Amino acid sequence: MNLDKASRKALRGTEISVLVVIALATVVAILQEIAVMITNLEVTLADLLLLFIFLEVLAMVGIYYKSGRLPVRLPLYIAIVALARYIIIDMKAMDFWQMIGVAVAILLITVAILILRYGHIRFPYTDESGHTEDPKQGPGAA
Secondary structure, X not given: OOHHHHHHHHHHHHHHHHHHHHHHXXXXXXXXXXXXHXXXXXXXXXHHHXXXXXXXXXXXXXXXXXXXXXXXXXXXXXXXXXHHHHHHHHHHHOOHHHHHHHHHHHHHHHHHHHHHHHHHHHOOOEOOOOOEOOXXXXXOOO
């Protein structure tokens, strides 16, 4: 076994270890949030959006584990949900310009996702083996 192969194997092992830690921490956070909802005997929209954020993190872990790639759109989706949650939770405390700023941020992220999606369809890329990835299937498809 040469050094390059050993390095790649060690790197992959480290990636998998960190993915397991992220997945376990996310599951713990989900369970903690469910415990808070049970304790409060109340489920709010902010709680549900937080659970969706956790679910998206788990989806990212799964996609990264399967493909070795992390589609850029997934963190952007998480950012949109996080900003929507921020608006919902702090709406009463936000002034007009803060609200506009968050809304514009959501709009810009949405436009970025559309541009990425268009670029992925219009200019498909190749994987390590030289095969062109079908944008309607595979890791980045939505």
